[in-house]
Amino acid sequence: MSKKLSISLIIIVIILSGLWIWTLAIPKGAIMLGGSTSVNPIMQSLTSEYKRDKNLEFIYNSTGSRAGVVGVTSNIYSAGFISKETDNSTLSGTSAEWSGSGKVTDEYIITKTLNSVNILPGYYSFQFGIDALILFYNQPNGWNDRLSDALNFELTGDALPDALQTDILKNIYDASYNWKKLANDLYVMQQKSPPLTPPITEEDVNNVQATSILPISREDGSGTRDAFSSLTGVTEVTNANIVSSNGQMLSQIKSNVGSFGYISYAFISSIRDNLKMASIEGERLDPDDLQHNKNIIETADYKLQRPFTALFEPETKNFAKLRDFFVWLMSDDSANESFVNEGIIKKFILTGRP
Template structure:
């Protein structure tokens, strides 16, 4: 038998140790690569399920005034979750609250704040504010009106501009057609529901603005976002109509647009996703384009 010297033993052990080290390093490298690949696959899967994978229906209904806002939000949401269908039944705010209460709707729509007794069964989430500007001809001397003066003007109790600080001349009342959300909002807030003495009832906000622009004796109302520099906005009780005054509540001719949900029901995944989208900063421009004031941006 060949004798093993101390030097050769050390050499063999060193070689073995090196081989073991290389094997261990190779194993660690393989493990790291495998782990990274797994994490990458997991991240990709999470990204794929983050959006665009929901399906089913979301039943909404209620306020007719929220028609344009709901249409804009539904269109925007469809780009994020194309598999979800959002339905809208324009039955009025009261019916929307009732639908959420009796669970026939996923989301009720109300263009007024909830009453105290209604809050026992449902929650309200404000998604937008409706600011309605009062517009007059740019040649008008009237710069400010009170809510009471507006009420008297639109019901025919005040018929001459001189009675509210303007020149002598018969007031020409310009409004929207029956069924218009803007008309419903204005008449509800000023308390002139179904009692206005309109000279003209027009089918579009732009038509109202054009009519007021063309007639120095005209007065009308329009969503804040639609008013340009062709007409003048009067202040109401000293407060101008702006996004800031609508948001802080100092401008009186405004109201909330509210999503109403049942307290005892957990929303479906798709309904919750729609609520989250509607109350996100991403929805602000959609709400503004629809003629309302966003509350989250």
């Protein structure tokens, strides 16, 4: 047995032990769900509304995307939630298999499929929303609005005057970069490609101290980290401080001047004052303009985004109740209010063949 496989099995055993202990505290009659910490805010809102409407309690355990997969494939969760794209590797390390059912995007057909007595056995992926990721930082002494406006990351590199900015994010997560070097690099890039915003001056650069940038990342197995890595190309984070939730990420960035990290859009209202957001391919989210944010996420003009997805198997004992919950969140007005309040864009895709 390879060392990598042994470590994976140990992780699964640890996750299962924790989930089993957690089940002992669940109220009688409640249906257990769990997984991604990023999905937690919207699921807490949706399950609370559903309990008020239907008098049926779903309990969501915020344990991380990997634990969501392990929990549902071990029949501990009725559905496991992840915050990243599903593919053939999603079920790796388990004995579970996809159903093989094709992709459905029409809500009426999804409802018919879920209600069908002939629904194929095996696991399904049910995408129900889109979440954006935010690159944010606690600005250092001397950093100003002109520098903030210039901090823009191109994920594809197609619009860059040179390769310099493609490497900036990787340099930050190498922990070998400082804020003055970043300010100077932004200044150099603006000389090659004049900006629409007020230009950075040499004085702006000189006012920034050469304080090291403290990179902060999420734990291995986190859907947020997987989405960040796949979208930005930053896969090496061994020099970064590691946190295990969005809440911890926010707390660490707030507490450390000069730190840099990424977080789920659900936390945008907390990114104010000395905390600043970077632009993505010229688009920046705004904590005070939710309609603007909805528009650029929905149209995919804001590129740093990922799906919220539930994994389930229709032969489990609670599937009928889970199915009714899924149909409700696609169509009910109170469910729609939860999506709006949490900043999640509704998008439904059902497939057994990722």
